[in-house]
Amino acid sequence: MAGVPYDQMSGYIWYNGEFIAWADAKVHVLTHGLHYASSVFEGERAYAGQIFKLQEHTERLFYSAETLGMKMPYTVEEINQACIDTLEKQGLTDAYIRPVVWRGSEMMGVSAQSNRINVAIAVWEWPSYFAPEERLKGIRLDRAQYRRPDPATIPCFAKAAGLYMICTLSKHAAEANGYADALMLDYRGHIAEATGANVFFIKEGVIHTPTPDCFLNGITRQTAVDLAKARGIEVVERTIMPEEMADFSECFLTGTAAEVTPVSEIGEFKFTPGEICKSLMEDYDKAVRAHV
Ligand SMILES: Cc1ncc(COP(=O)(O)O)c(C=O)c1O
Structure with missing residues (x-):
């Protein structure tokens, strides 16, 4: 359609x-x-x-x-x-x-x-954003102008239309700059999420992901954490500062629409989608079709 x-x-x-x-x-x-x-x-x-x-x-x-x-x-x-x-x-x-x-x-x-x-x-009908081999190249993210708001200013755990105003603005600005999406920090300057998906990073075989204390703890995010743990991969939920992106080797987004989507670039930081991205993409594909 x-x-x-x-x-x-x-x-x-x-x-x-x-x-x-x-x-x-x-x-x-x-x-x-x-x-x-x-x-x-x-x-x-x-x-x-x-x-x-x-x-x-x-x-x-x-x-x-x-x-x-x-x-x-x-x-x-x-x-x-x-x-x-x-x-x-x-x-x-x-x-x-x-x-x-x-x-x-x-x-x-x-x-x-x-x-x-x-x-x-x-x-x-809404097919997956990309074919798996295409997806493994990773998408490019801009740095968003807007930040996820303080929980004291808005009910940030609701999937509410009002919370998407800054997402649309940030995604439009990213697209105008030739990027697929944008990475948003939170009100404290910590890494938060993309405009409609959660974010994960990998360093030396360990997965790091921001603590969801002012944004949606996505259902796909929770599934990805479970799938990684089932593979014996350590998952650390913590505060992640933007400058730490220099030390991460892989990055991916999760969301119902995005599924598991590797990221190759966030602003000046570069990532190479590798084994962990690939296995989580495969595991997610299997999980959603487990009933077949
Ligand atoms: C802002 C935002 N964060 C994260 C997510 C991921 O949530 P889920 O995995 O439940 O789809 C979504 C998508 O719903 C979203 O819009």
Whole structure:
């Protein structure tokens, strides 16, 4: 479906409990979620007919909604089933699943105590970013202008639309400079993550990754840590300063969309994707298809 605008793709969208035609899944321009970012979402992938870590994603969706004071009008089980049903309704087995929750239009203003909490689920085809051999070359990252905010300033563990404003700005700036993505520091100047994926580094056979104390502890991140440990690779979660990047030999990103993606460059720092990147990419591919 490449090139077709997202509002013009075909099929059905699960919208507040029922399937409606893709083109009809609209919101009014006076929607609280649009003006005040009262919106949370998930990004999931299905492989060979099964949604990877569905329960974890749905639980995070509920956590995010609750964090923004939005009471979900469904149960976790109902949303799990709705995701499965939408995948099936779209006739897809390998796809991206996007549940979204937002405050509606009943009140317009900062306060929106009685607005309806809406839930929709869309499913579309979204192949892996790169073929494995292409991916092993690694992507190039710029250094982002914006930093992940202090947890005292925003609910930073929610997967909430408002947190993505600085991600879009940072990714646009990186792309304008010819990079694929950008590495964000946090409010203290520690390495945090990319604009939509977590980051890992490797030095002398040991994996180092920032402690997720002000950004999403990604579901893929947690899977990658488990896979590395299962291979007997030591994983250290700690504060990582940007200047340390000079000492790392490999680097990779993890995320539902990015899966395991090696990195060849971050600003002036260079990395050579090697054995650890390769084996984790393979292990991840096996894990997501373990049911086949
Ligand atoms: C900002 C950000 N960090 C990290 C991640 C990785 O999270 P996950 O592995 O749960 O997809 C994502 C993707 O959802 C993200 O948007």
